[in-house]
């Protein structure tokens with residue numbers, strides 16, 4: 001494994017996990033890495049979460065997220081339709097259970113891009129899942145990326161940076177850390193961890 005990863009132990013092919021969770025602080029580059037990976041490997045299935053957050057310009061319902069109202073989210077939770085859910089920086093996010101279970105039952109690799117609280121819940125309910133932490137090269141670079149993305153006002157950025165401190169302190173709970181210096185390198189390593197290439 002290249003210098004971008006920490007804590008990787010080789011896993012025999014027959015016991016490779018089919019469910020991979022990618023977490024990391026807001027702005028570290030999770031969406032960028034996943035988009036890059038799926039451009040070359042569209043067969044990698046990424047769960048589309050439900051969220052009460054408002055869409056950013058260019059985001060489409062059913063593509064980046066299912067954008068739902070508070071009431072719709074209440075129903076999804078009450079009906080047990082979410083594999084996990086969490087509140088992050090003032091909005092709720094959850095993974096639709098049905099689509100994930102279908103893919104897993106078909107033996108296909110599944111990728112969830114969720115926050116630390118969600119990763120912990122998945123670890124409890126599916127201990128065989130592989131938990132991958134995406135870390136920034138430095139704190140300064142994380143601030144630069146989150147600010148530079150220009151999608152959130154300053155008070156939301158502050159809230160996300162406060163969450164980032166908690167998330168960075170939890171890195172050791174993950175099976176593997178990938179440091180997002182190069183999008184291409186991280187995408188390649190994630191594919192290898194998912195046993196896609």
Ligand SMILES: Nc1nc2c(ncn2[C@@H]2O[C@H](COP(=O)(O)OP(=O)(O)O)[C@@H](O)[C@H]2O)c(=O)[nH]1
Nearest residue numbers: 026027049085086088093094095113114115118
């Ligand atoms: N627990 C949980 N977290 C999610 C889910 N979907 C997205 N998230 C996380 O919610 C956080 C905020 O996501 P978002 O508002 O899209 O901001 P971004 O990650 O900075 O682009 C990120 O850490 C996401 O990984 C989900 O279904 N469950």
Ligand SMILES: Nc1ncnc2c1ncn2[C@@H]1O[C@H](COP(=O)(O)OP(=O)(O)O)[C@@H](O)[C@H]1O
Nearest residue numbers: 026027028029030031032145149180181182183
């Ligand atoms: N390896 C990288 N080097 C420099 N900039 C990056 C890198 N990865 C992502 N970025 C930039 O950082 C910002 C946040 O990335 P994004 O994928 O939206 O993060 P996340 O999904 O983790 O919140 C974006 O402007 C993106 O272009």
